[in-house]
Amino acid sequence: xxxxxxxxxxxxxxxxxxxxxxxxxxxxxxxxxxxxxxxxxxxxxxxxxxxxxxxxxxxxxxxxxxxxxxxxxxxxxxxxxxxxxxxxxxxxxxxxxxxxxxxxxxxxxxxxxxxxxxxxxxxxxxxxxxxxxxxxxxxxxxxxxxxxxxxxxxxxxxxxxxxxxxxxxxxxxxxxxxxxxxxxxxxxxxxxxxxxxxxxxxxxxxxxxxxxxxxxxxxxxxxxxxxxxxxxxxxxxxxxxxxxxxxxxxxxxxxxxxxxxxxxxxxxxxxxxxxxxxxxxxxxxxxxxxxxxxxxxxxxxxxxxxxxxxxxxxxxxxxxxxxxxxxxxxxxxxxxxxxxxxxxxxxxxxxxxxxxxxxxxxxxxxxxxxxxxxxxxxxxxxxxxxxxxxxxxxxxxxxxxxxxxxxxxxxxxxxxxxxx
Amino acid sequence: xxxxxxxxxxxxxxxxxxxxxxxxxxxxxxxxxxxxxxxxxxxxxxxxxxxxxxxxxxxxxxxxxxxxxxxxxxxxxxxxxxxxxxxxxxxxxxxxxxxxxxxxxxxxxxxxxxxxxxxxxxxxxxxxxxxxxxxxxxxxxxxxxxxxxx
Numbered sequence: 256x257x258x259x260x261x262x263x264x265x266x267x268x269x270x271x272x273x274x275x276x277x278x279x280x281x282x283x284x285x286x287x288x289x290x291x292x293x294x295x296x297x298x299x300x301x302x303x304x305x306x307x308x309x310x311x312x313x314x315x316x317x318x319x320x321x322x323x324x325x326x327x328x329x330x331x332x333x334x335x336x337x338x339x340x341x342x343x344x345x346x347x348x349x350x351x352x353x354x355x356x357x358x359x360x361x362x363x364x365x366x367x368x369x370x371x372x373x374x375x376x377x378x379x380x381x382x383x384x385x386x387x388x389x390x391x392x393x394x395x396x397x398x399x400x401x402x403x404x405x406x407x408x409x410x411x412x413x414x415x416x417x418x419x420x421x422x423x424x425x426x427x428x429x430x431x432x433x434x435x436x437x438x439x440x441x442x443x444x445x446x447x448x449x450x451x452x453x454x455x456x457x458x459x460x461x462x463x464x465x466x467x468x469x470x471x472x473x474x475x476x477x478x479x480x481x482x483x484x485x486x487x488x489x490x491x492x493x494x495x496x497x498x499x500x501x502x503x504x505x506x507x508x509x510x511x512x513x514x515x516x517x518x519x520x521x522x523x524x525x526x527x528x529x530x531x532x533x534x535x536x537x538x539x540x541x542x543x544x545x546x547x548x549x550x551x552x553x554x555x556x557x558x559x560x561x562x563x564x565x566x567x568x569x570x571x572x573x574x575x576x577x578x579x580x581x582x583x584x585x586x587x588x589x590x591x592x593x594x595x596x597x598x599x600x601x602x603x604x605x606x607x608x609x610x611x612x613x614x615x616x617x618x619x620x621x622x623x624x625x626x627x628x629x630x631x632x633x634x635x636x637x638x639x640x641x642x643x644x645x646x647x648x649x650x651x652x653x654x655x656x657x658x659x660x661x662x663x664x665x666x667x668x669x670x671x672x673x674x675x
Numbered sequence: 676x677x678x679x680x681x682x683x684x685x686x687x688x689x690x691x692x693x694x695x696x697x698x699x700x701x702x703x704x705x706x707x708x709x710x711x712x713x714x715x716x717x718x719x720x721x722x723x724x725x726x727x728x729x730x731x732x733x734x735x736x737x738x739x740x741x742x743x744x745x746x747x748x749x750x751x752x753x754x755x756x757x758x759x760x761x762x763x764x765x766x767x768x769x770x771x772x773x774x775x776x777x778x779x780x781x782x783x784x785x786x787x788x789x790x791x792x793x794x795x796x797x798x799x800x801x802x803x804x805x806x807x808x809x810x811x812x813x814x815x816x817x818x819x820x821x822x823x824x825x
Contacts (some may be wrong), residue, residue, distance in 0.1 A: 289679070612739065612741060613715075614715050614740040614741035614742075614800070615684075615742070618683070618797060618800060619680055619684075622677060622679060623677075627714075629715070635716070644715070644739070673680065
């Protein structure tokens with residue numbers, strides 16, 4: 256990109272996207288770290304919370320809290336309504352057909368484990384195959400490896416190229432008569448790659464293979480429509496979309512979820528229990544044993560309200576410009592190598608600096624008030640593919656500014672100067 | 676602006692990071708151990724040649740951040756020629772310095788180790804500094820073939 260074009264990106268955004276107004280809603284963004292204004296660009300690890308989400312938790316505990324789905328008393332009914340209201344908000348957000356296709360879990364990791372241990376264990380036999388990709392987070396690798404040990408199924412890994420894009424031919428070649436599931440990241444956490452999921456789902460469905468999308472990274476950054484994608488499962492975590500940690504979502508198509516055995520046994524997931532036989536509850540409760548994280552679920556609803564009010568399209572557009580600007584500036588830093596240069600990318604900038612370890616970069620940037628991630632990003636196979644032990648990663652959110660990217664890039668220059 | 680960071684990244688650290696001492700494979704090592712920091716992916720292979728309870732030679736290979744590389748490099752310099760007991764005691768001192776658990780350690784008495792004392796202000800980085808030392812402890816005890824900082 257020409258420098259002038261980059262400047263144009265930088266010059267116009269405030270006209271269309273009122274980032275300062277958004278920033279004012281996030282109390283933590285006005286904090287200082289080591290005496291410097293916080294520049295928080297570790298959003299792929301977790302996002303900060305708007306006042307609406309923080310207030311929502313307080314309000315539940317101060318005015319409405321009781322256990323859900325149990326009591327006849329007023330507070331229990333009110334909590335239940337708010338809890339189920341959050342489920343409806345998420346249904347609308349993902350454009351799912353039914354609210355009971357939205358299962359609350361602790362996060363992406365638990366959602367994938369649920370599918371592996373329920374859907375996988377019930378359906379996969381020795382020699383059956385599960386296809387993932389070489390860019391997956393550990394949470395979309397290890398649950399399948401555990402399932403393979405239990406069932407004798409085999410894990411197949413679709414290759415990526417040096418830009419960090421899925422090799423479509425390689426992917427297609429892996430699909431066989433024994434493939435029982437394709438499970439892949441909608442967006443890579445280590446590389447930023449956006450996978451062409453709609454096309455991949457079509458390819459898999461032509462062969463009758465269901466597809467799970469790990470939406471942990473994608474959901475905060477772009478509009479997801481599970482019916483348009485026609486994915487069979489979609490999973491994400493609340494804390495990466497400005498909601499609380501410890502709450503996440505499994506979307507599954509009704510027919511699949513109905514046919515699946517329960518994941519955990521306990522209260523709420525039953526209709527009738529005797530010592531001889533237990534009758535399971537209907538969706539979604541069949542998969543929600545035990546008292547859920549009530550206030551956090553309601554607060555996730557508040558987070559969804561917040562991003563919907565800003566608009567997912569506006570967020571995607573703004574972050575895209577942030578990424579383009581950051582990429583352009585990064586490419587002008589001598590000795591900096593971008594890891595993950597896919598054509599279609601979300602707002603993640605993973606990089607290495609010549610002869611400077613990412614952990615050293617992270618510590619020095621922290622002294623400047625800049626929070627990045629340094630490490631393997633729970634994607635060790637991706638690090639092995641690029642032959643690096645770790646990368647530094649700046650990941651942007653809707654509240655980041657062009658000025659913050661300038662601070663980040665100046666910070667990286669200082670790291671290089673310190674290391675001489 | 677970055678004055679604070681100089682406590683951690685002293686010139687000696689940069690020097691050892693750029694030109695690590697005893698950074699080589701040792702063919703005739705009597706002990707060889709792999710150390711791994713799962714948090715950041717740092718790896719070290721430590722080679723020790725013991726002769727009658729004395730560290731006759733010590734070297735390392737691997738990849739890591741400036742702190743872990745410098746720590747390993749400095750460690751190889753100051754443990755060569757020590758008896759196993761002396762090395763154990765030095766590990767103990769080093770551990771107390773870097774974790775800041777003992778305020779009574781007098782930095783002027785620990786020589787080159789003092790360079791790494793700055794790490795105690797950075798809890799997330801302590802493991803970087805201690806990886807090589809844990810590896811040495813494991814190598815001397817000959818208990819395991821690999822060690823992690825967890």
